Amino acid sequence: MTTRIKFTKMHGAGNDYIYVDTTRYPIADPEKKAIEWSKFHTGIGSDGLILIGVSDKADFSMRIFNADGSEAMMCGNGSRCVGKYVYEYGLTDKTEITLDTLSGIKILKLQVEGKTVSTVTVDMGSPQETGEIDWGKKYPFQSTKVSMGNPHLVTFIDDITRINLPEIGPELENHPLFPDRTNVEFAQIVGKDTIRMRVWERGSGITQACGTGACATAVAAFINGLAGRKSDVIMDGGTVTVEWDETSGHILMTGPATKVFDGEIVEEVES
Numbered sequence: 204m205t206t207r208i209k210f211t212k213m214h215g216a217g218n219d220y221i222y223v224d225t226t227r228y229p230i231a232d233p234e235k236k237a238i239e240w241s242k243f244h245t246g247i248g249s250d251g252l253i254l255i256g257v258s259d260k261a262d263f264s265m266r267i268f269n270a271d272g273s274e275a276m277m278c279g280n281g282s283r284c285v286g287k288y289v290y291e292y293g294l295t296d297k298t299e300i301t302l303d304t305l306s307g308i309k310i311l312k313l314q315v316e317g318k319t320v321s322t323v324t325v326d327m328g329s330p331q332e333t334g335e336i337d338w339g340k341k342y343p344f345q346s347t348k349v350s351m352g353n354p355h356l357v358t359f360i361d362d363i364t365r366i367n368l369p370e371i372g373p374e375l376e377n378h379p380l381f382p383d384r385t386n387v388e389f390a391q392i393v394g395k396d397t398i399r400m401r402v403w404e405r406g407s408g409i410t411q412a413c414g415t416g417a418c419a420t421a422v423a424a425f426i427n428g429l430a431g432r433k434s435d436v437i438m439d440g441g442t443v444t445v446e447w448d449e450t451s452g453h454i455l456m457t458g459p460a461t462k463v464f465d466g467e468i469v470e471e472v473e474s
């Protein structure tokens with residue numbers, strides 16, 4: 204028997220995922236598919252898989268699977284792309300959309316030019332579980348923990364080019380302090396309220412950008428007196444603006460969402 208699954212490859216600041224509308228193409232084993240399809244040489248190539256679905260609490264739901272098949276609670280760049288997807292593929296004509304995620308309901312505000320969504324602002328809710336980590340003699344820096352629904356470890360250093368991310372990223376991701384592993388960000392202040400950040404993502408490795416990671420970095424910068432409440436976070440694949448709203452305590456992240464291509468997976472399955 205042949206099954207056909209239509210998908211769309213999209214990226215937010217270079218953080219690329221395979222998006223599937225599960226109301227049309229239900230995916231029974233997303234963990235396995237995320238691993239298979241994310242592979243660059245033998246699959247489609249991506250940082251993971253994002254499933255768009257229905258919700259009884261919000262306009263749509265989003266599930267995010269990393270390239271290693273693990274499911275995450277939230278994806279900042281992915282949520283912007285979901286906003287673009289549901290609007291441009293005619294699943295809604297709303298420009299303010301509620302999105303049900305494992306880390307709660309997020310509100311997306313779409314900025315539309317003609318029929319195209321250019322940027323999306325996501326109300327990411329409040330940062331949680333912030334705390335400082337003094338590594339003692341183990342590492343020559345201090346780090347800040349921030350949860351944006353998913354866990355982040357942010358470290359500010361003077362020169363981001365000196366960090367060996369492929370080595371230290373997985374080391375910190377899997378450090379015993381983080382039983383659920385963690386996303387790892389290294390950042391440098393490069394101007395007033397301007398932060399250069401590189402990320403090692405839990406379950407996907409080095410990615411070009413991480414939306415929740417950018418939010419965690421902006422929060423850590425504010426907490427440590429390195430930036431104000433609103434900053435630009437420049438990543439390898441693009442920039443997002445993060446504002447920590449004083450009144451609501453919520454984080455508002457604004458950034459691009461880009462479609463790469465549509466495709467169809469044709470699979471032969473034994474019946």
Ligand SMILES: N[C@@H](CCC[C@H](N)C(=O)O)C(=O)O
Pocket residue numbers: 218267269274275276277278279280281353354386404405406407410412413414415416
């Ligand atoms: N790239 C995402 C975050 C994806 C999940 C993360 N790797 C985790 O396991 O928590 C983003 O843009 O936020």
